[in-house]
Amino acid sequence: MGKPTRFKLILNDEKTVYFPGNMISGQLVIELDNPMEMEAIAIKFIGQAYVHWTGQQSSGGPSAIENLFYHEDIVPGKSDDNQTSLAKGHHVFPFQYKLPEPLPSSYEDLIGYIRYFVKATIVKPGMFDQNTVRAFTILDSLDLNAIPDAMRPCGGQESKQLCYLCCKSGPIEMEFHTDRSGYVPGEYILLNGTITNSSNTKVEGSSVQLIKRVTYHAMYNSKIVILEVARINGPPVPKHGSITWTNERLRIPPLPPSEINHCKIIDIVYFVQFQAHLRAFATDPRINCRITIGTIPLRNLPLYRNAGTSKIVTGPQTQHIATDIDSATDVLSTQQKSLQPPPLSYAESEDKHLFNINDEDGNEHSMGETSFKPQYTYYAWKESAFTHF
The missing domain is CATH 2.60.40.640 (Immunoglobulin-like)
Incomplete structure (x- = not known):
């Protein structure tokens, strides 16, 4: 047979x-x-x-x-x-x-x-x-335009007091924010922050990580898994010194959208984490801010708003960015042409x-x-x- x-x-x-x-x-x-x-x-x-x-x-x-x-x-x-x-x-x-x-x-x-x-x-x-x-x-589909806070920056402040041999040292102070809270894969997160080290010890390094937190549910139990999906590293901070992050860029890789809807046993959320790395056995100070990763980008961004005749088509069978560059050749400036959004692809x-x-x-x-x-x-x-x- x-x-x-x-x-x-x-x-x-x-x-x-x-x-x-x-x-x-x-x-x-x-x-x-x-x-x-x-x-x-x-x-x-x-x-x-x-x-x-x-x-x-x-x-x-x-x-x-x-x-x-x-x-x-x-x-x-x-x-x-x-x-x-x-x-x-x-x-x-x-x-x-x-x-x-x-x-x-x-x-x-x-x-x-x-x-x-x-x-x-x-x-x-x-x-x-x-x-x-x-x-x-x-x-x-997860349309970022339907999320009220997607254009709002996220971030925060953190301070950590170090102690050595029962003597207090000066604090390590951090401030951090992103340019907004909603992104699609392929975009870059713009990062701004400072670390001020008033302590008597060196901060060994700094980093920003894109974190995916997945919660699994089964049999009245839950399990949370933290995964780093992207990262950039920054310089150390000398004692009584400071560093500044100015418009650093972190690329968002191909990822599933936030908070998987219509599934009862798997949830996904994303965070951007700004971290100061201390010596071994010390707890690193960090700032976490939650972001949303969608499938349809924000139309109000200059990246898309200034894109000539481009428009975002959001229907489930034709979801892509359609661009008629030829008909706009005599109208668009060189700068506008350079801002034509890339076509939607899948990776x-x-x-x-x-x-x-x-x-x-x-x-x-x-x-x-x-x-x-x-x-x-x-x-x-x-x-x-x-x-x-």
Whole structure:
């Protein structure tokens, strides 16, 4: 009875990013060197969230599953004797499915995921089933223009008093702020801050980090994971000295939007953290300010407002920045042309891990993709565009 020489799911136009409510369509391709007996071919459309972390008990730790959608089509249909045969040669089975809405954005991590995929199964009588999987990304739109405080800078102040041999030293004082609170991946965060060291010891260094805080929920338990996703380092601060950060730029890599909506077991928030690094075994003073990472940028920014005839199109199927540069050639100044926004693109997560999407079928009876990284909204701005306006 053998197995196919080719068993593959192909998405139309090789599309990899979808929005809730989109139609997903494609073809299942099967090639056989010999006829194959089977009970049915099933094509399944699956959306699922899952979390699990290791506990100290023998049960293996908390876990949770949230089923987001499930739809199954059976082709070519069962015969009267509950068995059919697929002839030798090339076979193509088209498929399509309208994604429900709302849906949370795709996410992959070592502890949990929000995953979407098409899975085809050849059901064989009395034998192992043959499977193939094709994963894809779903993005839930988060429009920064609908967030009241997205244009407002975030930041704060912090002071730490050092003590040595029961003698108080002068304080280390910090002040820090960002240019706003709402960003999309590909933009740069403008950073301004000062560290004043009135103590009798050197501050070993300074840094700004973009922090992703993920909260996983399972079985009345929660687990918080703090991940650094971007960083820039600053100079040390001598005793009785100070340093100033002026319009330093921190690029936002491809990331899922803040606070994944429509998912009960995974939450994501982002912070920018300004930190003074002290000697070993001392607690570093730091300032945390919460920001929002969205998928649709702020229209009031000079980066987009001065972009000639460009406009932001926010419909879920056509969400991109459309630009008619040719018709504006005689109107735009050289400076305006240089501010044309980059077109919306999608970029893979910069996480170093490739995530196994074949865990349940990871054996010789599985074909197709075995690993996957989701893709996220990304505007490929150059750093030079982010000067102080």
